[in-house]
Amino acid sequence: MIQARIRKSFRPGPESAGFTLEVEFQASSGITVLFGPSGSGKTLTLDVIAGFVKPDEGRILLDDEILFDAPSGVDLPPQARRCGYVFENCALFPHMTLRQNLAFAAERSPRLERHRKVNEMLERFHLIEYAGRRPHEVSGGQKQRCSIARALIGSPRLLLLDEPARGLDAALRAELYGLLRQVSSEFQIPILLVTHALEECFELGDEMLVLREGRLVQSGSPRGIADHPANVEVARLLGIFNLFPVEILELDPQRNYSRVRLWDHDLSGPYFPGKLRGDRVWLCVRPDQLGVSARGARPAPNQVPAQLIRSIEMPQAVRLEFAGGLAVELSHAEFDQQKHNKGWVVSFPPQALRVL
Amino acid sequence: MPMDWFPLWLSLRVAAIATMLSLLLGLWLAYLLANRSFRGKGVLNGAVTLPLVLPPTVLGYYLLVLLGRESPLGRFYEWVFGSPLMFTWQAAVVAAMFHALPLLVISARAALESVDRVYERAARNLGASNWRVFWRVSLPLARRSILAAAVLAFARSLADFGITIMIAGNIPGRTQTLAVAVYDAAQAGNGALARALALVISVLAVAILWVANRLVSKQATG
Numbered sequence: 001m002i003q004a005r006i007r008k009s010f011r012p013g014p015e016s017a018g019f020t021l022e023v024e025f026q027a028s029s030g031i032t033v034l035f036g037p038s039g040s041g042k043t044l045t046l047d048v049i050a051g052f053v054k055p056d057e058g059r060i061l062l063d064d065e066i067l068f069d070a071p072s073g074v075d076l077p078p079q080a081r082r083c084g085y086v087f088e089n090c091a092l093f094p095h096m097t098l099r100q101n102l103a104f105a106a107e108r109s110p111r112l113e114r115h116r117k118v119n120e121m122l123e124r125f126h127l128i129e130y131a132g133r134r135p136h137e138v139s140g141g142q143k144q145r146c147s148i149a150r151a152l153i154g155s156p157r158l159l160l161l162d163e164p165a166r167g168l169d170a171a172l173r174a175e176l177y178g179l180l181r182q183v184s185s186e187f188q189i190p191i192l193l194v195t196h197a198l199e200e201c202f203e204l205g206d207e208m209l210v211l212r213e214g215r216l217v218q219s220g221s222p223r224g225i226a227d228h229p230a231n232v233e234v235a236r237l238l239g240i241f242n243l244f245p246v247e248i249l250e251l252d253p254q255r256n257y258s259r260v261r262l263w264d265h266d267l268s269g270p271y272f273p274g275k276l277r278g279d280r281v282w283l284c285v286r287p288d289q290l291g292v293s294a295r296g297a298r299p300a301p302n303q304v305p306a307q308l309i310r311s312i313e314m315p316q317a318v319r320l321e322f323a324g325g326l327a328v329e330l331s332h333a334e335f336d337q338q339k340h341n342k343g344w345v346v347s348f349p350p351q352a353l354r355v356l
Numbered sequence: 357m358p359m360d361w362f363p364l365w366l367s368l369r370v371a372a373i374a375t376m377l378s379l380l381l382g383l384w385l386a387y388l389l390a391n392r393s394f395r396g397k398g399v400l401n402g403a404v405t406l407p408l409v410l411p412p413t414v415l416g417y418y419l420l421v422l423l424g425r426e427s428p429l430g431r432f433y434e435w436v437f438g439s440p441l442m443f444t445w446q447a448a449v450v451a452a453m454f455h456a457l458p459l460l461v462i463s464a465r466a467a468l469e470s471v472d473r474v475y476e477r478a479a480r481n482l483g484a485s486n487w488r489v490f491w492r493v494s495l496p497l498a499r500r501s502i503l504a505a506a507v508l509a510f511a512r513s514l515a516d517f518g519i520t521i522m523i524a525g526n527i528p529g530r531t532q533t534l535a536v537a538v539y540d541a542a543q544a545g546n547g548a549l550a551r552a553l554a555l556v557i558s559v560l561a562v563a564i565l566w567v568a569n570r571l572v573s574k575q576a577t578g
Contacts, residue, residue, distance in 0.1 A: 050477075050481055052477055052480075077480070078477070078481050079480050079481075079483050079484065079485065080483075081481075082483075083481070085478070085481045087474055087477070087478060089474075091472075091474045091475060091478040093475060093478070093479075093493060093497075094497070095496045104482060104484070104492065105482040107483075107484070107488075108483055
């Protein structure tokens with residue numbers, strides 16, 4: 001279990017704006033994904049936990065040990081923290097073979113045990129054939145496996161991974177996800193994984209922390225966050241929603257009814273608790289929840305005429321992009337039926353409407 | 357007339373010892389300058405570079421004052437080793453070190469600083485002490501540049517004239533190094549000897565440069 005409360009400020013420099021990281025979270029065993037755009041403080045959070053960067057304020061607790069505590073001045077050096085760190089680009093020592101890289105990390109164990117541990121790790125991570133090679137003589141996937149094995153060989157109490165899938169192709173990414181799930185279930189330690197790929201949150205995340213500009217904007221399960229983004233910031237960061245400013249025209253809790261105005265069209269939806277009539281809010285709908293049909297003489301309720309800009313055929317679905325930034329995703333079969341439409345209307349099922 | 361090879365052997369011995377000592381001292385100073393922040397870092401940095409810009413005879417004069425028989429340091433040396441330092445071949449080593457050390461500190465510091473910090477972080481993260489990080493990670497990763505610098509420092513040690521003549525003097529068979537011997541031969545009108553000695557130094561220098569370049573270019577290609 002890791003508990004962290006961190007505050008770290010950087011003054012603005014001649015070439016850089018100031019930055020403040022201020023986060024508080026805890027994570028138990030399982031994979032916790034730190035998700036956010038570049039410059040949101042994800043890697044800095046890992047560096048602070050590993051002891052490379054000293055925070056201004058706060059406290060970091062790992063299991064029952066205090067790694068850092070500002071008021072009492074406790075600040076363990078990185079060597080004493082036992083936090084495995086898988087760096088971006090692996091950071092394997094280029095002048096050592098894979099075996100030597102692992103042995104370096106196991107050097108605190110007695111000689112015989114060290115040898116056994118290194119061999120065990122080489123086997124477990126399918127590296128035994130490449131043990132005598134240097135990092136530049138093996139593939140990206142092998143490097144990645146070796147760097148994870150190296151981080152784990154000293155029995156860390158916490159594993160930190162900085163964008164481990166970066167630079168790997170789709171097949172290697174899938175392999176890495178499998179490996180990390182396996183590591184997570186076998187080692188039973190908290191794993192903090194930094195990424196800016198949403199795919200990884202769903203693939204790996206038991207929990208998810210969303211960071212933006214040094215602040216934690218939402219935490220929870222990836223599924224829960226995708227279904228209920230806390231605010232328009234989070235919805236934007238996830239990048240999977242249609243977001244439009246709308247005005248609430250009507251709200252009726254008795255009938256569970258609402259009416260909002262999108263562009264020049266009225267849409268009816270469910271009652272939105274906590275909002276008032278006349279509020280200007282963000283309408284948030286996922287592309288796969290919308291429907292399309294051919295443009296008729298008169299649009300039916302909850303339909304909005306739209307001008308198709310392009311269609312993108314993806315492996316599982318077809319994505320239609322309309323003017324005004326509206327996106328709809330539908331199945332290939334559905335698209336095949338409709339692709340000769342002269343004009344289009346997009347229908348908004350009332351129950352799919354959500355406002356932020 | 358048979359050629360007297362003594363100046364060559366003396367020069368090689370002086371340069372080798374000066375390079376060794378400078379390497380030890382230089383690595384330590386380079387480590388401090390590259391990794392630590394402390395009071396007086398700027399002063400140390402300046403002091404290390406100063407010998408590169410001062411005229412060798414001026415340096416030699418300072419050393420004469422600092423290490424001479426009348427000075428505390430000179431008396432201390434005499435007390436430890438039983439004889440004065442000035443005008444011995446050991447003084448020539450000190451003279452050579454004033455050329456080798458700045459070169460080594462500057463190159464070794466640059467080499468250590470050019471090692472990607474992520475490797476040092478990784479090593480510390482894996483539990484390695486600062487000492488082990490230096491010997492097992494930083495130094496091996498910087499070794500080619502440092503070795504190349506040591507080779508150049510050796511060459512520079514061979515070439516000193518000014519400081520050597522001030523503090524080791526020009527005693528044939530005792531403190532007369534190659535560079536000094538060339539001067540001596542030319543002064544005495546012995547053209548044949550001067551030519552021969554100049555040729556020996558030049559061949560040595562070219563060979564050393566070749567080695568240093570190979571070290572550096574090998575590093576560049578991995």
